[in-house]
Amino acid sequence: MANSEAVAAAFDDGPAYVPYLVVGDPDYESSKAYVEALDRGGADVIELGLPFSEPIAEGSTIQEALVRSLDAGMTPTRFFEFAEELDVDAALVCMTYYNLIYQYGEGEGPRPFVERAAAAGIQGLVVPDLPAEEADPLREACDDLGLDLVFIVAPTTRDDRLDRLMERVSGYVYVQARLGTTGARDDVSDQTTQSLDRLREYDVPKAVGFGISTGEHAERIVAGGADGIIVGSALVDIVAEGVAEDRSSAEVADRLEALSRELKAGAERGHRSRTEPVESA
Amino acid sequence: MSETDTRTTEEMSRRPGRERGRDDGKFGRYGGQYVPEALMPAIEELADAYERYVLDNEDGFVDEFRERLADFGGRPTPLQRADRLSERYDTEVYLKREDLLHGGAHKLNNALGQVLLAKYMGKERIIAETGAGQHGTATAMAAAHLDMPCTIYMGERDINRQRPNVFRMKLNGSEVKPVTTGRGTLKEAISETMRDWAETVEDTHYVIGSIVGPHPFPVMVRDFQAIISEEAREQTIEQTGGLPTDVVACAGGGSNTMGTFADFVDDESVALRAVEAGGSTLDVDEEAGVAPNSASLYTGDEGVLHGARTKLLQDSDGQIMESHSISSGLDYAGVGPELAYLVDEGRVDPVAVDDDAALEGFHRLSNTEGIIPALETAHAFGYLEEHHEELGDRVVVNVSGRGDKDLDAAIEETDQRDVANAPDMSMFTGGM
Ligand SMILES: Cc1ncc(COP(=O)(O)O)c(C=O)c1O
Numbered sequence: 001m002a003n004s005e006a007v008a009a010a011f012d013d014g015p016a017y018v019p020y021l022v023v024g025d026p027d028y029e030s031s032k033a034y035v036e037a038l039d040r041g042g043a044d045v046i047e048l049g050l051p052f053s054e055p056i057a058e059g060s061t062i063q064e065a066l067v068r069s070l071d072a073g074m075t076p077t078r079f080f081e082f083a084e085e086l087d088v089d090a091a092l093v094c095m096t097y098y099n100l101i102y103q104y105g106e107g108e109g110p111r112p113f114v115e116r117a118a119a120a121g122i123q124g125l126v127v128p129d130l131p132a133e134e135a136d137p138l139r140e141a142c143d144d145l146g147l148d149l150v151f152i153v154a155p156t157t158r159d160d161r162l163d164r165l166m167e168r169v170s171g172y173v174y175v176q177a178r179l180g181t182t183g184a185r186d187d188v189s190d191q192t193t194q195s196l197d198r199l200r201e202y203d204v205p206k207a208v209g210f211g212i213s214t215g216e217h218a219e220r221i222v223a224g225g226a227d228g229i230i231v232g233s234a235l236v237d238i239v240a241e242g243v244a245e246d247r248s249s250a251e252v253a254d255r256l257e258a259l260s261r262e263l264k265a266g267a268e269r270g271h272r273s274r275t276e277p278v279e280s281a
Numbered sequence: 282m283s284e285t286d287t288r289t290t291e292e293m294s295r296r297p298g299r300e301r302g303r304d305d306g307k308f309g310r311y312g313g314q315y316v317p318e319a320l321m322p323a324i325e326e327l328a329d330a331y332e333r334y335v336l337d338n339e340d341g342f343v344d345e346f347r348e349r350l351a352d353f354g355g356r357p358t359p360l361q362r363a364d365r366l367s368e369r370y371d372t373e374v375y376l377k378r379e380d381l382l383h384g385g386a387h388k389l390n391n392a393l394g395q396v397l398l399a400k401y402m403g404k405e406r407i408i409a410e411t412g413a414g415q416h417g418t419a420t421a422m423a424a425a426h427l428d429m430p431c432t433i434y435m436g437e438r439d440i441n442r443q444r445p446n447v448f449r450m451k452l453n454g455s456e457v458k459p460v461t462t463g464r465g466t467l468k469e470a471i472s473e474t475m476r477d478w479a480e481t482v483e484d485t486h487y488v489i490g491s492i493v494g495p496h497p498f499p500v501m502v503r504d505f506q507a508i509i510s511e512e513a514r515e516q517t518i519e520q521t522g523g524l525p526t527d528v529v530a531c532a533g534g535g536s537n538t539m540g541t542f543a544d545f546v547d548d549e550s551v552a553l554r555a556v557e558a559g560g561s562t563l564d565v566d567e568e569a570g571v572a573p574n575s576a577s578l579y580t581g582d583e584g585v586l587h588g589a590r591t592k593l594l595q596d597s598d599g600q601i602m603e604s605h606s607i608s609s610g611l612d613y614a615g616v617g618p619e620l621a622y623l624v625d626e627g628r629v630d631p632v633a634v635d636d637d638a639a640l641e642g643f644h645r646l647s648n649t650e651g652i653i654p655a656l657e658t659a660h661a662f663g664y665l666e667e668h669h670e671e672l673g674d675r676v677v678v679n680v681s682g683r684g685d686k687d688l689d690a691a692i693e694e695t696d697q698r699d700v701a702n703a704p705d706m707s708m709f710t711g712g713m
Contacts, residue, residue, distance in 0.1 A: 053570075053600045054468060054586060056475045057317040063462050075598050098315055099585040103599030129315045129585070154319035156482060161321060176319060 003148050004123035006091035007171040010044035011205035015267040016172075016228030017218075018207050019235055019260060020047035020095065022065040023082050024074030026239065030249035031069075032086065034239060037253035039088035041260020045172075046090045047126060047230065050079045052097035057128035061233040064240065076104055076113070080120040093124040093150065093171075101127065101138065114141040124148035124171045132165045139168055152176050153199065155191040162198065172205040174230060177212070177221075196225040215266030222270025229267050235259065298547040299500075299507060301619060303336075306496020308622035314495040316588045320475070323482035328497040330402045335394075335504055342401055346394055350508065353426055354383045354393060358509075360516035360677070365649040366662075370669035370676075373521065376652070377513045377541065377679045386655065386682030387509060387537040388419035392488060394505035396423040399486035406481065407431040409488040410474040412439055412467030413609035414446025415655075415682065416490030421453035423488075431455040434474045436465035439609065446686065464603060467613055471587050491534025492617030495588030499617050506540025513677055514544045526673025527552045530681065531660040532578060532631075533611035535620045537681035542629065552630060552673065555620060556664045558606035558657075559633035567596050575604035577616040578624050578631035586614065592621040607636040607694055608656035608687070638663035640694055643684065644702045655682035656690065 002008040010016045019038045024031050038046055051066035051074055058066065083092055094117055098110075105112025117125070124147050130138065132151060142149045148171025153162065155178060166173070177192040192208055199206050208221045209230030218229045235256060242252035306312045306328075314324060334342035350356040358378045366374040379387040396407055407424045409431070411417025417433040424431035433450050437459045440447055450457050463469040471489075478487045492499045492506070510528075517525050528545050532538040532555040545551045560574030572594040574580070581592035584599060594602040594614040606612045623629040634642070642662030647653045654662065658681045665678065684691065695703045 053463075054472050056472045056587065057319075057479070059476065060462060067463060070600070077598075097585075099593075099595070099599040099601075102585060103595065103597070128317050129588075131314060131316065131318060131321055134313055134315060152318045154317075154321075156319055156322045158322055158325075165318075 003143060003146050003170050004091065006123050007045060007093070007148050010091050011172060011227050015222045015226070015271045016044040016205070016207060017042050017260065017264040017267055018045045018047060018228050018230040019043050020049060020230060020232035021235055021239065022049040022051060022062065022069050023079050024051070024069035024072055025065045025236070026068045026243050027072045028078065028082065030252070032082065033249050033253045034256055035086060036088055037257040038235070038260050039090050041257040042264035043088070043090040043260060044228070045093055046088065047093045047095045047232070048079070048083065050074075050076060050094055050096035050100060052100050055097060059233065061236050061240065065236045068243070076100055080116050083120040083122055091123045092121060093126060093148070094122050095126040095128070098127050098130045101125070110138040111141040114138070114145050114147060118145040118147060122147065124150055126150045126152070126174060128152060132168045135168060142170070148172070150174050153195060155195055159198070166202045166204065169204055172207045172228060173199065173202070175199065175206050175208045175226070177208050177210040192221060193224050200225070212263070215262040218263045218266030219270040222267045223273045229263065231263055296507075296511070296544060298544050299504060301622070302496070302500045306500065308619045309625065310583070311590050311618035311621045312496060312499060313590050314588060315585045315590065316475075316495045317479060319479045320482060323478065324495050324497065326402070330398060331497045331501045334398055334401050335501060340401060342398070346397055349393060349397065350390065354389050355381065356508065357512045358382055360513055360520060362520070363650050366665065369649070370665060370672070372669065372672055373675045374665070375517065375520075375525070375675070375677045377509060377677060379509060379537065380652065380654065380658070380680045380683035384419050384422055385685060386415050386419065387506060387540060388416050388490070389423065390508055390540065391490070391502050391505045391536060392416065392419035392423040393426070395486065395488040395501070396420065396427050396429055399488070400427055400429065402486065404484060404486040405430070406485040407488055408434070408474055408477050408481075408485055410434045410467065410470040410490060412436070412470065412612060413686070414439070414443040414450065415610055415686070417455070417457070418446050418449045418453075420488050421450040421455035424455060425453040432477070433457050434460050434470045434477070436460045436467060436470050438465040439467070439470070442609065468601065475587070491536040492539050492619060493534045493587060493589060493591070493615055499589065499619055502536050503539045503543060503619060506536050507543035509537070509540040509679060510542060510544040513541065517675070517677060521675060523675070524548055524551055525675045525677040526550070527554060527676045529554045529556060529661050529664060529676060530679040531556045531611060531657050532616065532620065533558070533575065533613050533657060534615070535617035537679055539617060539619055541679040546623070546628060553623070553628065554630045554632060554664065555624070556660045557631060557633045558608060558611035558639070558660055559635035560605045560607070561636055563633060565594070565602065570596055570600060570602050571605070572602040572614070573605045574633065575606045575611050575613055576631075576633040577614060578620060579633045581616070589618045591615055591618040592624070607639055607690070608660070610655065610657040611660065632664055632668065634660045634663040634667065636694070637698060638667060640691070640698065640700055641702055642666060643691055644695075644700060647684070648702065648704070652680065653684035654680055655684050656687045658682055659684070
C-alpha cells in the first residue's frame with residue numbers, strides 16, 4: 001500500500017499535517033521561502049502544486065495562484081529544480097494535471113516525468129483529473145520508481161468505484177471533505193464523517209482536505225477519525241494577501257509558519273482526544 | 282406511436298456508422314474520462330441515461346426529441362442546390378441549410394437534445410459554457426422551451442465582444458455569469474462550468490457545446506447532431522440519385538462537422554473534409570503560448586484537455602495555447618476525440634483556411650447565393666474556392682449557421698483588409 005517510506009513514516013506517529021502551495025507563486029525565490037516555512041511549521045508531507053493552464057478541479061483561490069506562477073515563468077523543468085533546491089524534512093508530493101505528466105520529456109507516456117520526479121526527490125503524485133480507470137500506465141511507472149500515487153475519494157464516489165480506487169491507491173487516500181472545488185470554508189461538513197466511515201475498513205492512511213482553514217477544523221476532523229489533514233486554499237490565501245498588501249516575503253513566510261503550527265497543534269489535539277477518550281467526554 | 286414508427290426511431294438512433302465510442306468512450310487512443318473524481322458518478326449516470334433514452338428510446342425520448350426538433354426547431358432543414366457556386370466551380374454544389382434551424386445554427390440540435398435528456402433524468406437545473414454565445418443562446422432557448430432554470434458561463438472578454446448574444450440569453454430567462462479568471466474566453470468558461478458541476482452534480486446537468494469533454498459527451502452530442510447527415514444523405518440521394526463525392530464542414534470543437542459526417546463515414550466513396558480555422562498563420566509562438574489559429578486537427582498533437590485525450594494546440598510542456606480565429610466559434614485549442622481518430626485513420630481529411638480566405642468566402646456566399654453565412658461556416662466556402670479542383674462532381678457543404686451575429690465583426694474585418702469581392706461600405710462607415 002505504500003511505495004515511499006518517507007510518506008509512510010509521515011503517517012506513522014500521530015496525525016499528518018499535509019499543506020499545499022503552488023510552486024512559483026508569486027515568484028520562484030519567495031515560493032521557496034514559503035515552502036520551507038511550512039516545513040518549520042510542522043509539515044509531514046508537502047504537496048507542491050505544478051501549475052497547468054486549465055485546472056478544472058481548482059477553486060478560484062488556487063486558480064489565481066496557478067496563474068500568478070505561470071505568469072512568473074514556472075515550467076515543469078523549473079519545478080523539478082525547485083524541488084531539488086528545497087531544504088525540508090517533510091516528504092514531497094507533486095500535485096498536477098495529467099497533460100503535463102503525459103507530455104514531459106522524450107518518448108511516450110508518463111514514465112519520463114516520474115523518472116525526473118524521482119530524481120528530484122519527489123515521493124508521490126496527486127493528479128486530480130486522472131481517474132483510476134485511466135491510471136494504469138502512471139501507476140506502473142510510480143511502482144517501478146518508488147513513488148506513491150494518491151487518489152481522491154469524493155462524497156459522491158459510489159461503493160463499486162471505491163473498491164476500484166482503493167485497489168490502486170498508495171501512500172494515502174485524499175478524502176475530499178465536500179462536493180465542489182478547492183477553497184477555504186468555515187464549517188466541517190457531515191460528508192466528511194460519512195466518507196471516513198465508508199473508508200474505515202481500508203488499510204491506508206486517510207487524509208482529509210477541501211476547506212480546512214483553522215486549528216479547530218483540524219482538531220474536529222482528526223477527532224472524527226482522519227489520519228491527516230490537507231490544507232491548501234487557506235495557505236494560498238496568505239500568499240495572495242501578501243501580494244495584494246505588498247507584504248515582504250519574510251512576513252508572509254512567518255504567517256504561513258504560524259498558521260501551520262496552529263493547524264498541526266489542532267490535529268494533535270484531535271488525535272489525543274481519540275486516544276484518551278476521557279478528555280473528550 | 283405505431284409499431285412501425287417505434288421501430289423506425291430505434292433504427293434511426295442505432296444506425297450503422299454511429300457505433301464508434303459508444304460503449305467505452307474510446308476512439309482508438311483518443312477519448313476517455315479524464316475528470317475529477319467528484320464528477321465520475323455524474324458522467325457514469327449520464328452514460329447510463331444516454332444508453333437508455335437516446336439509444337433505446339426509453340419512455341419515447343427519441344420520439345419526443347424528434348417531434349420538438351420539427352415543431353420548435355423547424356426540421357428538416359433543406360438541402361439546396363447552389364446554382365452560382367455550381368457554375369463557378371464546374372461541379373454540383375449542394376448546401377445543407379442548418380442556418381435555417383431555429384436560432385440560426387446547428388447548435389439547437391444538441392442543446393435541445395441535452396436539455397430534454399436532463400428532464401428525463403429528473404435534473405432540475407441546466408448549466409452551460411459559451412464562447413461566442415452561439416451554444417449559450419441555443420441552450421437558453423431550449424431551457425426556456427422546456428421550462429428549466431439555466432445558468433450560462435461566459436468569459437468576460439467574450440461578453441464584451443458579443444453583447445447581442447448576452448441579451449438573447451437573458452431574454453430567454455437564463456442567468457449569464459461572467460468568467461474573469463485566466464484570459465476570460467471559452468476554455469476558461471468550460472473550466473468554470475465544470476467547477477459549478479463539481480459542486481452541483483446531484484441536481485444539475487451540464488450541457489456541453491460540442492463533441493468534446495469526457496465520455497459520454499462526444500458520442501451523445503454526435504448522435505444529436507447526426508440528424509444533419511441523416512437528412513443530408515437521404516436528400517442527396519433523393520435529389521440527385523446518388524451519394525455525394527465530397528462532404529465539407531467547418532470544424533471548431535467539431536459538432537457540426539461530425540454531425541454532417543456521421544452517416545457518411547461508412548460510405549467509403551465519400552470524401553469527408555473538415556475545414557479548420559487557419560487564423561492569421563499556422564505558425565505558433567511558443568514563448569507567448571499563442572497559436573494564431575485553431576487548427577488542432579491539422580497541426581495539433583495528442584494530449585488531455587477538458588476530460589478527453591485528443592489533438593490539442595499546446596506548447597512542448599503541455600500547457601494549452603491561446604488559439605485565435607476571425608470566428609470566435611472556431612476559436613478552441615482542442616477538438617472532438619472522434620475527429621482526431623478519423624483523421625489518424627485517414628478517413629477525414631483536415632484542411633486549414635485562413636482568416637482572409639474565410640472572409641472572402643463570407644462575401645462570396647452572401648453576394649452570389651443570397652445567404653449570409655456565419656464566419657465559422659465561411660471557412661468551408663473559403664475552402665471551396667481554394668480547393669475546388671480537388672473535389673469530385675457532387676459536393677455537399679454544411680451551412681452550419683447564419684451570419685447575422687457576425688455583421689459587426691465582418692464589417693470591421695473587411696475594413697482592415699483589401700477584400701476583392703466585398704461591397705464598398707465606405708459611405709456608411711463612421712455612421713455605423
Ligand atoms: C455557426 C457555427 N458553426 C460552427 C461552429 C463550430 O462549432 P462545432 O465545430 O462544434 O460545430 C460554431 C460554434 O459556435 C458556430 O456558431
